[in-house]
Amino acid sequence: MRIATWNVNSVRARAARVTAFLDRTQVDVLGMQEIKCKPEQFPYAAFEEIGYKVIAHGLNQWNGVAFAYKESLDIQDVELEFPSQPMFKDIVEARAIGATFNDVRLWSLYVPHGRGLDDPHMEYKLEFLDRLAASQAEQLEMEPEAQICLMGDFNVAPLDSDVYNLEMFETHVSEPERQAFEAFEQIGFEDRVRELVPDEYTYWDYKDLCFPLNKGMRIDFALTSPALTQNVNAASIEREERKGEGPSDHVPVVLEISD
């Protein structure tokens, strides 16, 4: 089974590119972030035409997460939030969707942007990561052999080399954010993509020729539980998807898993 994660930055603006990617790569499941629409606004037809079904979660024009998966695959146990997912202003935002495919539990995650080190959104971001890690630690305690992949836009650059110039950043690289990210490793999740593709960014700002100058960030990850980590055979970061007409500012991250 091949799975992928991609912050598509509006699925309605990007439907042709996303479906072209699926058609080309034939990944079995794609977790999307920032679909920026409600389920009833999702461009289902374009996905159905190439043999994919979609489950989407979105409340408004912000955030929004979804899975596209091959129509032959069974989908089970869909959840539209993780346990104790924090609220922002009394709303559980559309930033997580979980579903099980072939006994592999996938989460498509859009971690809040902190905006600034002293911004209320930063506290929200850190709490989001803390509670996500706590929920997964609890899950692994109950079921140590669970095959889980936490994938999405984490909005954290764990290493200095994950940004083109450390001095340009305050958020994404701060110690509290990096500690919140490292918590996943501490409970047993691993970033196999890092081992297989050590030097690549996953995001380049639209502005200032960032992509041609390779001024990027590595902030999109697919973290695997111990039982799933041993089944990861290959990984790629689809840099080509940042080129051409109307790209997202993020590119897909792909994992190949043996059954």
Added chain:
DNA sequence: ATGACTCGACTATCGAGA
């Protein structure tokens, strides 16, 4: 070329992204 942001929204500037 990988080229100087882009998206969706109370359709016209603006918040948000990172």
